[in-house]
Amino acid sequence: MVNASVPFQFIDMLRAAVANAPSTLESERRDLRLLDWNLTTVCYSNANTTGEYECQCEDSFRWSCEICNTFNTCSNESTPTCDCIRGIPPFLQFCEPISVISPCQVPPTEALVDIFLILDPTPNGTEPLEIINQLRTAVVNGSLPFEIEEDLTLINWNLTTVISPCQVPPTEALVDIFLILDPTPNGTEPLEIINQLRTAVVNGSLPFEIEEDLTLINWNLTTACYPNSTGEPLCQCEDSFGWSCDICNTFDVCSTSSTPTCDCIYGLPPFGQFCEPVSIISPCPPPPITESASVNSVLHISTLSIEATEIIEGLRDAVAILPVDITIEVILTNFILTTVCHLNFNNEEQCECGDQYLWPCGICETFGACNSNNMQTCDCINRIPPDGILCVPSVAAACPTESPPTVPPIIDSK
Incomplete structure (x- = not known):
C-alpha cells in the first residue's frame, strides 16, 4: 500500500525496478534465489477527490469477479472483470494475471411478459369454461421453474384475465324527431293535433319494438310550433322544458311564465334547435346595470406649438x-x-x-x-x-x- 504522503513517482520507481532488475537475484542464503517478480497491485488514498482508498491493477492484471462484485469499481475499461476498486480487499487478495481470470457470468435477466392465448374456435367443440378451468389447474399444479429452451426459463406465471363470448349490450341513442303537418289533416286545428300527441306520450305502451334491432324505450314531446292568430309562427315549450338563453335573446319572446329563460318565442329557430329540459338550462345572466352621470371635466393643455x-x-x-x-x-x-x-x-x-x-x-x-x-x-x-x-x-x-x-x-x- 502506498501512503498518500508518498509521491506517485515512487510507484514509477518500483515499475522501473521491476523492468530493469537482473533475471536472477541471489540472497545470502544459497538455497534462496529470486527468479522473477511483478508489480501487480497499487493501493493509495485518493486525496484529490473523496479521500477513500483505491486499488489499481497494473498492466495485464485484473481483479477477480468476486472482488469486482463485492466492491464499487473505479474502472472505465471494458475488461473481463475490472482493474480498479474502491476500498482495500481482504489480506492476500491482489490483482491476478488476465490469462488466468475467467470472465464474470452475466446474471440472468428477468422479464414480465403478457401472453395472449386466443382459441377461436375452441378445439373439438370444448366449452370455453372447460379450457379456462384446465389453465387454472396448470397454474396451480405446474412444475416451476420450467426450461422452455437453453436461455429461456419460465420461473412463475399467473392467469389474470379471461374474455369469453358475451352478448353485446344494446346501444341507446337520443334522437330528435321532426313531425311536420302542412296542411293539417282534414282541417284539424294545430292545437288538437298537439293534444293528441300529448295523450299518446302519456298513454303509449313502452318499450315499443319498431323493428328487430330498433326499440323505442321512451319519448317526450318537447316543442310545438304552429301559426298564431295573425299567422306568425310561434314555438311553445312543453312542461318542464324551456328555450336556451341564446334562443331567448335572439327571438321575441311570448312567455309570461317564470322560467329560468323563456318557454315561448315568435319565429322558427334554426334546424335542430328544440326546447331543453329546465334542469339542464343555465339561467340567463342579468343584463348589466348601467347608470348615466354628467361630469364636468377640465382639460389643461400648456406649452403647445399649435394654435x-x-x-x-x-x-x-x-x-x-x-x-x-x-x-x-x-x-x-x-x-x-x-x-x-x-x-x-x-x-x-x-x-x-x-x-x-x-x-x-x-x-x-x-x-x-x-x-x-x-x-x-x-x-x-x-x-x-x-x-x-x-x-x-x-x-x-x-x-x-x-x-x-x-x-x-x-x-x-x-
Whole structure:
C-alpha cells in the first residue's frame, strides 16, 4: 500500500525496478534465489477527490469477479472483470494475471411478459369454461421453474384475465324527431293535433319494438310550433322544458311564465334547435346595470406649438369616435365642449363658449366681454373666472328681468 504522503513517482520507481532488475537475484542464503517478480497491485488514498482508498491493477492484471462484485469499481475499461476498486480487499487478495481470470457470468435477466392465448374456435367443440378451468389447474399444479429452451426459463406465471363470448349490450341513442303537418289533416286545428300527441306520450305502451334491432324505450314531446292568430309562427315549450338563453335573446319572446329563460318565442329557430329540459338550462345572466352621470371635466393643455383653434377643432372632431371604454366599467358615451380658455394674439387670457353656450349673468360685466359690448351675457370674456365657473346653455344664461314699479291709479275727485 502506498501512503498518500508518498509521491506517485515512487510507484514509477518500483515499475522501473521491476523492468530493469537482473533475471536472477541471489540472497545470502544459497538455497534462496529470486527468479522473477511483478508489480501487480497499487493501493493509495485518493486525496484529490473523496479521500477513500483505491486499488489499481497494473498492466495485464485484473481483479477477480468476486472482488469486482463485492466492491464499487473505479474502472472505465471494458475488461473481463475490472482493474480498479474502491476500498482495500481482504489480506492476500491482489490483482491476478488476465490469462488466468475467467470472465464474470452475466446474471440472468428477468422479464414480465403478457401472453395472449386466443382459441377461436375452441378445439373439438370444448366449452370455453372447460379450457379456462384446465389453465387454472396448470397454474396451480405446474412444475416451476420450467426450461422452455437453453436461455429461456419460465420461473412463475399467473392467469389474470379471461374474455369469453358475451352478448353485446344494446346501444341507446337520443334522437330528435321532426313531425311536420302542412296542411293539417282534414282541417284539424294545430292545437288538437298537439293534444293528441300529448295523450299518446302519456298513454303509449313502452318499450315499443319498431323493428328487430330498433326499440323505442321512451319519448317526450318537447316543442310545438304552429301559426298564431295573425299567422306568425310561434314555438311553445312543453312542461318542464324551456328555450336556451341564446334562443331567448335572439327571438321575441311570448312567455309570461317564470322560467329560468323563456318557454315561448315568435319565429322558427334554426334546424335542430328544440326546447331543453329546465334542469339542464343555465339561467340567463342579468343584463348589466348601467347608470348615466354628467361630469364636468377640465382639460389643461400648456406649452403647445399649435394654435388654440386647432386644438378646439380636434376636440370637436373627437366626438365622432364615441363611445370610448375608459375602463371596464366606465364608458364615455358623449361629451360637449362648453368652454375654451387660451391666450390670444396679444398674450392676454380669453375664455370662449362653445356653440349654444353663454357666460352666466354678471360674468361678462365682471371680467369684460371680448367684443367690448357690456351686455349682460356674452360668449367671450377677457379673463379666466375663478371657482371653476364655466359657460352654461344659452337658455339658462339670461339675467332675470326686473318688473317695472307698480304705479297706483290716479283718481280724479272732481
